[in-house]
Amino acid sequence: MAAKKQTTEVRQDEIARAALELVGTRGMKGLSMAAIARKVGIVPSAIYRHYRNKDDVVDAILDYLQRGLGGNVRTIAYLEGTALERLHFLLMKHIELIQQNKSIPVVVFSAEVYKGSPRRRVKLLGIIESYLAEIAAVVVQGQNEGAIRDELDPKTVAIMFMGLIQPSTILWHLSVGGYDVAKQAEAAWPVFRRAIEMDSSP
Amino acid sequence: MAAKKQTTEVRQDEIARAALELVGTRGMKGLSMAAIARKVGIVPSAIYRHYRNKDDVVDAILDYLQRGLGGNVRTIAYLEGTALERLHFLLMKHIELIQQNKSIPVVVFSAEVYKGSPRRRVKLLGIIESYLAEIAAVVVQGQNEGAIRDELDPKTVAIMFMGLIQPSTILWHLSVGGYDVAKQAEAAWPVFRRAIEMDSSP
DNA sequence: GCTCCATGTGAAGAAACATTCACATAGTTT
DNA sequence: AAACTATGTGAATGTTTCTTCACATGGAGC
Known part of the structure; x- marks a missing residue:
């Protein structure tokens, strides 16, 4: 189940939106790389193609x-x-x-x-x-x-x-x-x- | 370096105070059992003599x-x-x-x-x-x-x-x-x- | 002074999590 | 069509943290 490839601009935006939503529903504690990835439809490690680390996502x-x-x-x-x-x-x-x-x-x-x-x-x-x-x-x-x-x-x-x-x-x-x-x-x-x-x- | 023994009433209060202070300075993320214990002057596992788990402390x-x-x-x-x-x-x-x-x-x-x-x-x-x-x-x-x-x-x-x-x-x-x-x-x-x-x- | 129980200790287990890496692959350029 | 590059994957690693457990000990009551 490979996710469709996207440019890093698109993914960065998707990841930021997903992260914002997660914080709203589950709080900062619920903001895990795994949860973000699941929401975007990719695998956790794929996030690192678009952000250096979790801090950058925040x-x-x-x-x-x-x-x-x-x-x-x-x-x-x-x-x-x-x-x-x-x-x-x-x-x-x-x-x-x-x-x-x-x-x-x-x-x-x-x-x-x-x-x-x-x-x-x-x-x-x-x-x-x-x-x-x-x-x-x-x-x-x-x-x-x-x-x-x-x-x-x-x-x-x-x-x-x-x-x-x-x-x-x-x-x-x-x-x-x-x-x-x-x-x-x-x-x-x-x-x-x-x-x-x-x-x-x- | 054994801590002086206290009744559970005293310790419960100490732990709650320490926890409240920790949340104020470091946020919920900084509220670890280890940090609470250090502040109170006991060992993390000792907290479980006075509270069932972290949820109860919160x-x-x-x-x-x-x-x-x-x-x-x-x-x-x-x-x-x-x-x-x-x-x-x-x-x-x-x-x-x-x-x-x-x-x-x-x-x-x-x-x-x-x-x-x-x-x-x-x-x-x-x-x-x-x-x-x-x-x-x-x-x-x-x-x-x-x-x-x-x-x-x-x-x-x-x-x-x-x-x-x-x-x-x-x-x-x-x-x-x-x-x-x-x-x-x-x-x-x-x-x-x-x-x-x-x-x-x- | 002795016994017993509540409290304290340190080690160890288990789970969650961020991050890295080698490998796979899609899409673009040549 | 071939090659290259950017993106995606899955496994593995190291760290942090909560929690449990067997054992130690201090002090209250007899």
Whole structure:
């Protein structure tokens, strides 16, 4: 039962996807070269034709993540509308992303990914920091528009924004799909909006 | 180099503490029976005098966690003051707890703990759910006091409350202590408070 | 002081896993 | 069509880790 040969570009992508999915369903502990190979349809040793070792596969997962989150922010960068509208849109986009790719939160929140690997720790931190920076930039725009209160620290707001999604996703995983992440986010948004928006009454 | 003999009650506690600490510093991957034993000052096989197997040790970590969080909520249950004051106090208490015991977030957010063990998944979910329920109860009290807006769903608010802390703790771990969790929480609190409190102007 | 039981020790087994290597083969280039 | 190169395979190796077991020992109770 020989697998069909593929170029290394294709296989690298297949392997990274399979690895990401495995982490989502079985956690880092369940991420074995054997499991990845089985999912891709090749033999464990064949993985070494496309990645130097397991560490490189995990790095590929992070690259995948980076592209996903980065693409999200770029989407709203080119959007019309007020800053508050764009923040709301980003929230929905973010939820869409993690619902389509439920493994992402597991990777981001799992200490297993970075404990013991300073290089990966820095990499993951960079991914999150740059995401936060983009959110903070939108907040600043909102402040310039006069829609978001001036006295708020943009970074504080950005971190709070992340907090709108994080607990829900964890509860979603813990309850095996029992929580409606989108619903919770939709309910939380107007509350959050009220917290940051400028007083309408002068 | 024989270790001094201890009763099984003492050793069980020592082992659970050592395990919790190890998870915090090295992650679940670094939680080996050998590492636990070294930390306690006994030999790996001696652990089996006090726990049936490694799974039972991990369960003991969760029990430890449950007692910690439960104690926190019980503290504010007997507090004087308005609901908003008590929520603020709970926020600070929570931060104090996770700062003294930095391993807690790692355990709660690490999918490794519950992936592959439905029983542990349910257990962890129960711990978090009951914590959320206690927060929601305080929110309801606030609504009865006329301090928190009636139209808000208490559970939504409780989950948002969790979101005040979670992102900071993850950033704290990722930046190896670079983030000031307490500071971020103190900055976020007035924003959150503004979001949920009743309009002062009638 | 003696006995007995719970606790501690070291060696050994068994399973899982990452990684290497020699060999096979498909697909591309010449 | 022949040769070459990149990809796939299966076996083997070395390491790590959990777990068991026979034996040792300290201390509590008689």
